[in-house]
Amino acid sequence: MIRIGDLLFSYDEGDFSLEIPQLNVAHGETVAIVGPSGSGKTTLLNMIAGTATPHSGQVTTNGYAISELHDAARRDFRIANIGLVFQEFELLEYLNVLDNILLPYRINRTLHLDTSVRERAEAIAERVGIGDKLARYANQLSQGEKQRVAVIRALVVQPPLLLADEPTGNLDPLNKERVLDILLQYATDNAATLVTVTHDHDILHRFQRVIDFKDFYAYGAGQRPENVAGPT
Amino acid sequence: MRDVLYLAWRYLVYHRLKTAILVTSIMLIIYLPIGLNVVVEQSAVHLTARAAATPLLIGTKGSPLELALNSLYFSSEHPELIDYSEATMVADSGLADAIPLYVRFRSRTHPIVGTSLDYFSFHNLSFASGRPMALLGECVVGANVAESLGVKPGDAVVSSSETVFDLAGVYPLKMKVAGVLARAFTPDDDAIFVDVKTAWIIEGLGHGHQDLARPEAASGVLSRADENIVANASVVQYNEITEDNLDSFHFHGDLAGYPLTAVLAVPRDEKSAVILRGRYTDDSSTSQIVRPVTVIDELLDTILTIQQFIVAAVIIVGLATIATAALVFMLSLRLRRREIDTMVKIGGSRPRVASMLLAEVVIVVILSSSLAAVLTLVTWRFGPGVIEGFVLT
Numbered sequence: 001m002i003r004i005g006d007l008l009f010s011y012d013e014g015d016f017s018l019e020i021p022q023l024n025v026a027h028g029e030t031v032a033i034v035g036p037s038g039s040g041k042t043t044l045l046n047m048i049a050g051t052a053t054p055h056s057g058q059v060t061t062n063g064y065a066i067s068e069l070h071d072a073a074r075r076d077f078r079i080a081n082i083g084l085v086f087q088e089f090e091l092l093e094y095l096n097v098l099d100n101i102l103l104p105y106r107i108n109r110t111l112h113l114d115t116s117v118r119e120r121a122e123a124i125a126e127r128v129g130i131g132d133k134l135a136r137y138a139n140q141l142s143q144g145e146k147q148r149v150a151v152i153r154a155l156v157v158q159p160p161l162l163l164a165d166e167p168t169g170n171l172d173p174l175n176k177e178r179v180l181d182i183l184l185q186y187a188t189d190n191a192a193t194l195v196t197v198t199h200d201h202d203i204l205h206r207f208q209r210v211i212d213f214k215d216f217y218a219y220g221a222g223q224r225p226e227n228v229a230g231p232t
Numbered sequence: 233m234r235d236v237l238y239l240a241w242r243y244l245v246y247h248r249l250k251t252a253i254l255v256t257s258i259m260l261i262i263y264l265p266i267g268l269n270v271v272v273e274q275s276a277v278h279l280t281a282r283a284a285a286t287p288l289l290i291g292t293k294g295s296p297l298e299l300a301l302n303s304l305y306f307s308s309e310h311p312e313l314i315d316y317s318e319a320t321m322v323a324d325s326g327l328a329d330a331i332p333l334y335v336r337f338r339s340r341t342h343p344i345v346g347t348s349l350d351y352f353s354f355h356n357l358s359f360a361s362g363r364p365m366a367l368l369g370e371c372v373v374g375a376n377v378a379e380s381l382g383v384k385p386g387d388a389v390v391s392s393s394e395t396v397f398d399l400a401g402v403y404p405l406k407m408k409v410a411g412v413l414a415r416a417f418t419p420d421d422d423a424i425f426v427d428v429k430t431a432w433i434i435e436g437l438g439h440g441h442q443d444l445a446r447p448e449a450a451s452g453v454l455s456r457a458d459e460n461i462v463a464n465a466s467v468v469q470y471n472e473i474t475e476d477n478l479d480s481f482h483f484h485g486d487l488a489g490y491p492l493t494a495v496l497a498v499p500r501d502e503k504s505a506v507i508l509r510g511r512y513t514d515d516s517s518t519s520q521i522v523r524p525v526t527v528i529d530e531l532l533d534t535i536l537t538i539q540q541f542i543v544a545a546v547i548i549v550g551l552a553t554i555a556t557a558a559l560v561f562m563l564s565l566r567l568r569r570r571e572i573d574t575m576v577k578i579g580g581s582r583p584r585v586a587s588m589l590l591a592e593v594v595i596v597v598i599l600s601s602s603l604a605a606v607l608t609l610v611t612w613r614f615g616p617g618v619i620e621g622f623v624l625t
Contacts, residue, residue: 079579107580
């Protein structure tokens with residue numbers, strides 16, 4: 001599903017840099033990425049999603065060399081193939097729950113909103129326990145409910161790949177388990193790949209593989225270590 | 233496009249207060265200069281048409297504007313009065329037909345116009361029902377008067393007292409409606425027309441009372457000397473002219489000295505008009521003759537100058553408002569940076585996201601323009617009436 005080779009990334013300003021010689025994630029695999037803050041975990045997700053491009057190296061997602069696609073193509077690819085979940089939920093305040101869930105269908109013509117999509121959205125919402133809150137706005141929901149809405153928004157297009165950036169970071173233990181259940185259940189039911197960045201070591205046991213980012217090279221200028229090693 | 237409009241609409245509805253303020257501001261900026269222009273243009277046409285249809289007005293020396301506004305539009309401020317003899321003099325000169333005008337009294341808000349039957353033919357006024365006034369105490373009402381008071385031929389309207397504190401002043405006179413005029417879309421629609429003599433009776437210059445020669449009036453008689461009978465206040469005076477008491481109505485003194493507000497002079501030809509106007513050039517004369525169209529043109533010039541100042545001010549305010557709206561939009565974009573980033577991360581296409589933001593502006597502008605158009609339409613329909621109300625009352 002994901003193949004990364006000889007990836008090198010740095011920002012124009014600052015001394016942050018990320019190097020990943022090789023990283024592969026198989027179809028249907030559930031992976032948790034851990035590591036210290038600022039080590040580049042979110043940057044990696046951005047490059048897999050195509051919202052950031054490496055200076056060199058290859059990022060192939062679901063068979064597409066996403067790092068080599070132009071911006072419009074990356075967006076089209078992302079909306080149809082990748083479900084993104086954020087730590088801060090990122091719901092639009094002026095849309096109700098149902099409209100937030102259906103947002104991907106309204107912001108890119110690649111997806112077509114029809115009755116079956118609406119029914120699917122309502123069915124998932126019902127399954128995760130917010131079926132009765134579809135008309136509410138984000139500010140009328142609890143933290144756990146907001147994250148469930150954000151997760152449904154990622155699932156509704158039925159993507160083969162889910163990228164979650166600390167999806168349980170703002171949740172209490174009960175909601176944390178609930179959101180994880182939803183993500184993992186989706187991955188199992190649909191043979192989808194799930195890559196999650198997390199600081200929460202209590203949930204690592206639920207993933208098939210854990211990648212520790214300290215194994216990669218996240219370093220400041222002139223601090224590159226001598227030995228290169230990393231998981232594949 | 234439907235999705236873009238939907239998202240833009242949801243944003244505007246959610247932030248309805250901000251949207252309402254923006255829409256109102258832009259609407260006012262669009263509407264004010266256009267609406268003002270419509271009002272002035274229409275009023276100019278309206279005012280000029282009436283003035284152009286009235287060749288000459290004769291009144292006491294003073295404000296020509298007051299004379300014209302009172303005579304043409306029946307404004308409540310009446311000019312100094314002239315004698316009825318002025319009308320007789322014009323008619324006797326053979327230069328023009330003279331139509332007397334005595335526009336001083338009101339029935340509620342409606343002006344009572346004391347005139348002659350020639351007024352109807354001069355203004356080509358036709359009757360929707362009934363007939364012209366034929367007897368003392370009869371009146372003809374304009375279309376709006378009939379509508380607002382709900383009167384028809386056979387009903388009655390009552391003149392208003394000039395002041396409730398003046399016991400010797402004007403008392404109400406109940407007047408029988410003889411006819412209703414067809415709508416003319418002029419100030420005539422709002423007027424009540426009576427014979428000038430009826431207007432004088434309203435003023436108290438003529439009156440009708442109990443026959444003092446009859447025995448039942450004897451208790452009120454103070455003295456009798458030949459035909460001169462002096463009576464006290466117990467003698468019954470009539471406040472309605474009926475067939476039974478019509479003969480008792482009479483005027484004291486010489487009618488030539490009775491008051492008018494103006495004489496509407498209709499010259500026989502251009503030459504007669506010039507000669508007639510020449511007769512009022514004498515500085516010692518207490519009367520003036522004016523061409524209403526000239527007076528109204530001067531008024532419109534003043535209004536036009538004021539309008540230009542207002543439009544200039546509105547344009548400056550408009551530019552400031554547009555700049556502020558642009559600033560609000562840019563600040564809004566900054567505040568929405570995170571929302572836009574989220575859409576981009578999810579995979580929102582650049583044209584769609586940009587279109588959504590643009591659609592919000594377009595919807596606001598369309599809403600503002602539509603409201604401004606509706607307001608302009610309302611102004612076009614009712615504006616001239618409103619501005620005439622301001623100018624003439």
